[in-house]
Amino acid sequence: MEKIPRIDSLQPQEKIISQENQLRDIFFGQEICERLEESFENDFLKAGGSDEQFQAMISEFERLELEDRKKILAIPKEIRGKRMDFLVQQLKDGKKPEILTKEILLGQGHYTIGYHLSNSEIPQKENGDWTVIGTELDDRDDRKMAYYSLDYQNLYKKKPSNYIYIIRADTSENSAHKKDLGNNWGRAVSLSIIEGYNIQEILEAAEKRFQEYIDKKESAESRIAA
Numbered sequence: 001m002e003k004i005p006r007i008d009s010l011q012p013q014e015k016i017i018s019q020e021n022q023l024r025d026i027f028f029g030q031e032i033c034e035r036l037e038e039s040f041e042n043d044f045l046k047a048g049g050s051d052e053q054f055q056a057m058i059s060e061f062e063r064l065e066l067e068d069r070k071k072i073l074a075i076p077k078e079i080r081g082k083r084m085d086f087l088v089q090q091l092k093d094g095k096k097p098e099i100l101t102k103e104i105l106l107g108q109g110h111y112t113i114g115y116h117l118s119n120s121e122i123p124q125k126e127n128g129d130w131t132v133i134g135t136e137l138d139d140r141d142d143r144k145m146a147y148y149s150l151d152y153q154n155l156y157k158k159k160p161s162n163y164i165y166i167i168r169a170d171t172s173e174n175s176a177h178k179k180d181l182g183n184n185w186g187r188a189v190s191l192s193i194i195e196g197y198n199i200q201e202i203l204e205a206a207e208k209r210f211q212e213y214i215d216k217k218e219s220a221e222s223r224i225a226a
Contacts (some may be wrong), residue, residue, distance in 0.1 A: 017169070020210075021153050026221055027050070027209035028152035029066050032113065032166060033200060036073045037061075039195050044049070047084035053091050060101040074102050074111035074168045076192035078128040114148035114169035117161035117199060126194075132165060132191040141178065145187040152182045164199040167191040 044054050048188065061069060073081055090100055116132050124130040134146040147154050148167055155164075169186050170177045177188045 005034065005111070016156045021214065024210050025152045027213070028202070028206040029070065031075060031206045031209060033066065033069050035167065035202075036113075036195055040075075040084075043084045044088065047055045047081065049084070049088040049091065053088070053097075054138065056097040057087075057091075060097045062106070064101075066141045068105055070113045071108040072101070072110055074108055074113050074194065076168050076194055077124065077130050078192070080172065080194075103191060110170060110172035110175070111152075112150065112169050112171060113194060114150050114173065114191070115155055116146065116148040116150075116191055117156055117159070117166040117169050118163045118165060119159065119161050121163055122193065122196065124164060127144050130193040132193060134187075134189050138187060141187075143189065145178075145186060147187045148191060150184045150186060156185075159177060161199050162203055165191075165194055165196045166194040168176075168194060 023077070041058075044057075061072065064072070068147045087100065087104075094219070122130070122132060134144040134190070136144060136147070138145040147156060148169060150169060154226070168191070170188075177186050179186045189212055
């Protein structure tokens with residue numbers, strides 16, 4: 001499970017803010033991953049898998065660090081059905097969940113999830129294709145690109161957004177995805193969508209996780225001091 005950084009009230013204020021941002025990053029990522037797990041469960045069951053099989057896979061999945069979970073969840077919606085068909089068949093053939101989890105993680109090693117904000121809804125096409133198409137000309141590439149962030153802190157909030165699209169980011173060296181190292185942004189001509197959500201619902205849920213953590217921490221500290 002993901003380690004939660006401590007917030008030390010004796011630290012300088014800027015360090016406290018930095019640690020709070022790290023916490024928000026973690027809780028935002030957890031909220032996204034849990035929602036994606038629900039989508040994956042639906043596709044797994046549609047592929048003929050059982051609740052018991054899925055819970056066995058989730059049990060292995062939740063042993064992973066958050067960043068490794070993001071890698072496994074970076075499967076675009078349009079190909080997820082076929083991936084689930086294969087996964088269910090592997091389980092029926094007797095492959096153990098822990099072995100399957102390791103194999104999936106190995107195959108997904110250079111992928112992770114990214115976050116693209118949009119003010120407009122992007123519908124999935126009838127043929128299954130669900131893609132963010134680049135619309136903004138980037139002088140560095142001399143072509144229209146679509147942008148995404150790799151964490152909560154670098155979500156692009158300068159423009160109004162109603163939706164957050166979870167996309168598959170390719171972090172390999174020879175990828176068509178370009179990365180800005182200074183701000184954890186990425187860009188590509190097009191982005192494959194994993195899932196889409198109302199951005200405000202996600203932000204509110206992540207903030208609720210953060211506040212609950214802070215409340216529990218302060219309550220524990222009060223009991224110790226009493």
